[in-house]
Amino acid sequence: MTTSQEELLPGTRRALLHRIAVAQTEGRAPSLVAAVVRGGRTVWHGARTSVDGHGPDENVQYRIGSITKTFTAVLVLRLRDEGLLALTDPLEKHLPGTGAGEATVADLLAHTGGLAAESPGPWWERTPGSLRPELADVLGEQPQLHPVGRRFHYSNPGYTVLGALIEKLRGAPWEEVLRREVLEPLGLDDTSARPRAPHAGGWAVHPWADVLLPEPSENLGRMAPAGQLWSTTADLARFGVFLAQGDERVLSAETVREMRTPAAPVEAADVADGTSYGLGLQIQHRHGRLLIGHSGSLPGFLANLTISIDDDVASVVLANCTSGPPLSTVGADLLRIVAEAEPRIPEPWRPLPEADAAVLELVGPWYWGTYAFALRLTSDGSVALEPLSGSGRRSRFRANGDGTWTGLEGYYAGELLRAVRRPDGAVSHLDLGSFVFTRQPYDEEAPVPGGVDPDGWRGIG
Template sequence: MTITPGEELLPTTRRALLHRIATAQAEGRSPSLVAAVVRGGRTVWHGSRTCVDGHGPDENVQYRIGSITKTFTAVLVLRLRDEGVLDLGDPLEKHLPGTGAGEATIAELLAHTAGLAAESPAPWWERTPGSLRPELADVLGEQPHRHPVGRRFHYSNPGYTLLGALVEELRGAPWEQVLREEVLEPLGLTRTSGQPQAPHAGGWAVHPWADVMLPEPSEDLGRMAPAGQLWSTTGDLARFAAFLAKGDDRVLSAGSVLEMRTPAAPPEAEEVAAGSAYGLGMQIQLRDGRMLVGHGGSLPGFLAGMMIGVEDDLAAVVLANCTSGPAVSAVAADLVRIVAEAEPRIPEPWRPLPEVDHDVLELAGPWYWGTSAFALRVTADGGLSLGPLAGNGRRSRFRNGPGDGWTGLDGYFAGELLTAVRRPDGTVGHLDLGSFVFTRQPYEDGPSVPGGVDPEGWRGIR
């Protein structure tokens, strides 16, 4: 029997999802609201609500997605890094000279820590033609910085304009052309574009104190396009969310999209309290004990939200055609929660590794850092994980290399090198991890422990 999208979810789950978006559309007073849920890399539910009787937008109707565009731009920059064209630690000036903001690194621009202004100088760039800002100098203004470079997170739309200009400089082609050739076409995002393509929704402002509407202008943002120009659909964004969860070697590897989803900017105090952070072109939020990544977007007449629960293998997209009203990112987070709680992910069956590296297997088991007990485990992907045997403590995953070592991927030991130090007979004597020595017994006698071990050994009270 062929299973069509939506049939995999239980009727009670589908009704709960519909209820959530219906409530959002009614209470948020949006002319229309459309949503999709992704599980296992494909759309399993789609729903919409509209004030037009007998008609509802489907997964192919375009809405403007605002700042979700930034995530697409970030993917282009990470591709340049992966090809060796640039390093994220490079100052912008190295590749795009003369901007007046060249001291900032590419990573700082991606993470909104370059100290740049939040907005372009007047007039309001989202409601005026991009032709008013033909040059980067018009986007940045005479004083582009509001904070010292690298000191704090300060969301910046002009920062992503600079990244788009960087892509154009290094690729020798317009930003949108590069995006189409390197991301949209490989991922099959045929309904994502810089200009609206029928069928598409119109953007509306809803009066805050009366149930009346006003059409919003739809401007070509020009130089600001890499920060918020794109139009897309729930169908395309569902596919994009699936890519951001697992990667696609035709565009970006799993490791690179993981890097995008990893906090890269120091959060402000209120963001710490709210459980939010920012990675490389992606927002990170803790909601109801669930870590979600994605991005929100808004332009006059439109709201957009995309949230991904990687651990639950779920994602949700919500689009609306109103300037303000429904909190679409919160709605997307709720859609993920509804499915995750009603139909929790069924784990894959455990399977043994197809082959075993005995040199790696020799490292597995308990190790002691001083008197603290840790366990080193071989992971299903052939890597290593290190963590305390009990309670909280320093945890990290490692991948093989360089040489005979292992490099930390996350946690306290991210970027640090784990090395197995062998005895003359070839057996492993101890582990060296960033100068920390791990031994098979607490303070094991031998030359490996810095400071040495008391020759009388362990003792009781005399």
């Protein structure tokens, strides 16, 4: 990835600088650095600092806290893709005796395992990991506070358990596996479990006075997979591109798309906030945009990575203060500034190189009862079923290679779509999970469930 400050218009660059300047000043952050990615490349970097003549650049490390969880989730998905585990596996299958064994791997990734939010004992983020040498020390005597799979309850111990799972199946420390399987392939050379120069120092800012207190920087030990990492805006920008596009050396585009799919039950408060959680990724709706990524905080540091797939824009914001600017809001604002000032230019329309005549025969209008739908052939060879008016069920369908398609989203996710033909080969109707779609509303020539009145359509007279 290269850095180009010239690709954004001057007005856009000034608006981005203004946004982080306001955030650093109003949030009273000793320093704040940010980057914006568009089209797979970093196109802007900015920094504000309280130290004259010493502005941090894109290569200065900050602690990124819970963004570490997304890296841990990537390692777990690699294990799944290699067939070493299934997301439906209970933890007990691989790590027996933890007391949290009913939770599945997917539950832990999505924070639905019912585990406590924090580890028992002293504040784990400000104390050495040597105080919690074993999983039992992290989980405590009663690890589960809620029924498994019933509610989203953010859990740091849950990701500690996932780190232990990785170590068990790989036979190597979490840090070593992460470096070998993710950091090195993606070129994240400035991301590490321990700080390396140049790095920012972590500070607490007094809530009622403009004075500072240095924060301790502890090795989190067993809790490392939940929040240990240090990184830079340059490295997190590269990681953001990977989460949007995938990289076959680490995870496929299909698997990172799975990570971005909501996997946790949504509660009333989450509906109001427009937030949910996937597999190691936070998901939110803001300003009409679907945003994915993760935030992070540890004493002395705040971090945020936000990505808009539709706008092809990502932002990274890092600060070295315990409390301060609302980085999730700042990150979303940086995306919005770029997306609104310089909207994404769509790729030129191009016809398909070829089209299956049997599929072309199916496109066009179809009716489920009196509801009108259109079946379209898309540029990637799949088909999409969309209502022709108003709201209604819609989905894309992936071709299975045998004349059938499987739903990818919404109500029809996982459901089978197939064309049913008459003895002469002509298409009779579409069958979608037992629903019959016909070329005419209640087509009398098709096997409409319940039959069609033989007197046909009529007026009232």
